Amino acid sequence: MPEPSPNRDVLAGREILVGVTGGIAAYKAATLVSALAREGASVTVVMTAGAKRFVTPLLFHTLSGRPVYDDLWTAPEGHPAPHIALGQRAEAVCIAPATADILAKAAHGVADDLLTSTLLAIAAPLLLAPAMHERMWRHPATQANVLALRGRGAVLVGPKEGRLASGDEGTGRMAEVDEILDAVALALAPKA
Numbered sequence: 001m002p003e004p005s006p007n008r009d010v011l012a013g014r015e016i017l018v019g020v021t022g023g024i025a026a027y028k029a030a031t032l033v034s035a036l037a038r039e040g041a042s043v044t045v046v047m048t049a050g051a052k053r054f055v056t057p058l059l060f061h062t063l064s065g066r067p068v069y070d071d072l073w074t075a076p077e078g079h080p081a082p083h084i085a086l087g088q089r090a091e092a093v094c095i096a097p098a099t100a101d102i103l104a105k106a107a108h109g110v111a112d113d114l115l116t117s118t119l120l121a122i123a124a125p126l127l128l129a130p131a132m133h134e135r136m137w138r139h140p141a142t143q144a145n146v147l148a149l150r151g152r153g154a155v156l157v158g159p160k161e162g163r164l165a166s167g168d169e170g171t172g173r174m175a176e177v178d179e180i181l182d183a184v185a186l187a188l189a190p191k192a
Contacts, residue, residue, distance in 0.1 A: 016093075018060075021115070045068045048113055103128065104145050107145035
């Protein structure tokens with residue numbers, strides 16, 4: 001028997017930061033942002049330069065009703081340090097897709113763009129939805145990065161097994177949006 005889904009009511013009125021990175025699964029992030037907004041969450045999107053090669057900021061602005069951030073030097077609401085402002089207001093951070101690149105940067109504290117700088121400024125739960133080719137996922141460097149991130153409390157949702165963008169079969173597909181929503185709700189649920 002499957003486990004019951006967490007109560008998604010906990011998402012209503014919560015500040016969720018969604019990081020979108022440059023992988024083919026970036027299009028699924030649009031569905032995630034839309035679903036979070038439907039659940040009543042206030043969603044802010046931070047995109048990497050690579051993400052913008054797959055999807056546009058306009059898409060996420062339309063779905064979230066909020067500005068989309070992609071520049072370390074452009075401050076939200078006039079705050080002098082955008083990565084600090086975004087990190088302070090986030091109640092949960094979800095990176096979808098979480099590429100091998102972002103896993104490595106997050107594991108090693110690399111802060112070379114707005115998203116990675118923001119990750120160093122959060123105290124909120126961090127959820128990662130990995131998406132990459134199976135060979136990249138299984139590489140010892142990626143697995144070491146995953147181990148380090150889990151050791152610091154990050155929650156990984158997926159990856160799943162199935163057909164990959166390359167046409168190969170294997171583990172590396174981004175988790176489904178419902179599974180990611182449930183993980184975010186669980187991370188925000190009051191602890192017993």
